[in-house]
Amino acid sequence: MKVVLVDFLNAYPLYFALVNKIIDNDIEFIRKMPSVCAKMLYEKQVDVGIAPSIEYAKSDHYIIPNVCISSDYKVKSVALFLKKPLNKVKTVKLDKNSNTSVALTKILFAYKYKIGVEYTEDKADCELVIGDNALYRIEHTDEQVIDLAYEWMEFSGYPFVFALWIANKKIPTHYTDLFLKAKNWGINHLETIAEAFCDTHNYDYNKAYDYLKNNLSYDLGENKIKSLEIFFEYAYKLNLTSKKSNLHFLNE
Numbered sequence: 001m002k003v004v005l006v007d008f009l010n011a012y013p014l015y016f017a018l019v020n021k022i023i024d025n026d027i028e029f030i031r032k033m034p035s036v037c038a039k040m041l042y043e044k045q046v047d048v049g050i051a052p053s054i055e056y057a058k059s060d061h062y063i064i065p066n067v068c069i070s071s072d073y074k075v076k077s078v079a080l081f082l083k084k085p086l087n088k089v090k091t092v093k094l095d096k097n098s099n100t101s102v103a104l105t106k107i108l109f110a111y112k113y114k115i116g117v118e119y120t121e122d123k124a125d126c127e128l129v130i131g132d133n134a135l136y137r138i139e140h141t142d143e144q145v146i147d148l149a150y151e152w153m154e155f156s157g158y159p160f161v162f163a164l165w166i167a168n169k170k171i172p173t174h175y176t177d178l179f180l181k182a183k184n185w186g187i188n189h190l191e192t193i194a195e196a197f198c199d200t201h202n203y204d205y206n207k208a209y210d211y212l213k214n215n216l217s218y219d220l221g222e223n224k225i226k227s228l229e230i231f232f233e234y235a236y237k238l239n240l241t242s243k244k245s246n247l248h249f250l251n252e
């Protein structure tokens with residue numbers, strides 16, 4: 001079993017216990033940026049992966065139930081950094097590590113802000129940044145920062161789901177059980193995880209812990225499933241996906 005993992009602090013709680021063999025397993029792990037996780041999963045270079053949620057809507061894959069990377073209010077690490085007031089923004093630079101937040105940005109500009117903008121890879125009036133890069137940038141910027149989980153909550157009324165465990169084929173329940181056990185271990189050991197991250201990254205422990213505890217959540221309950229359905233509907237409406245997506249969970 002080959003599994004690709006998102007190499008951001010926000011994903012650590014889902015796999016820390018597996019990668020460090022706190023929970024015994026025979027899985028081969030690779031860590032990549034989210035957009036690369038999506039590609040590897042799609043090209044079947046791996047069997048399972050943590051991948052941007054929008055990828056599910058582009059595939060005929062399976063969602064592993066009861067687990068995701070989401071935010072119930074503000075996520076902190078998925079943000080627009082503005083050089084101008086929002087109503088003056090004409091160009092938006094996207095983050096090439098992301099797929100889901102790129103789609104979310106496009107949906108918010110089209111349907112919430114109702115501003116026509118040009119998307120670019122170059123310097124722009126406003127920039128989408130995700131993950132650890134966003135956590136660092138927030139510390140050192142005087143730009144206006146717009147939190148995209150908060151914006152989605154205001155727009156849709158639901159907590160946003162950034163990433164899912166996705167399998168590109170049916171896998172034995174033994175493995176889905178391992179992923180759920182790892183999540184449960186992770187959410188009960190956020191101190192250990194924040195500490196391990198700060199040992200290898202130049203980041204403050206209290207901030208890492210606060211981020212994991214208060215900005216992120218990992219259960220995939222009914223309101224988050226509803227949120228995914230609404231997100232996929234808007235993505236389809238905006239031609240970001242080519243089909244209307246029904247959610248298929250493993251072991252159902």
Ligand SMILES: C=C(O[C@@H]1C=C(C(=O)O)C=C[C@H]1O)C(=O)O
Nearest residue numbers: 034052077098099100101131162
């Ligand atoms: C919350 C975040 O979620 C990430 C955002 C993703 C995306 O935009 O495609 C994919 C995986 C998540 O780990 C973040 O990186 O800040």
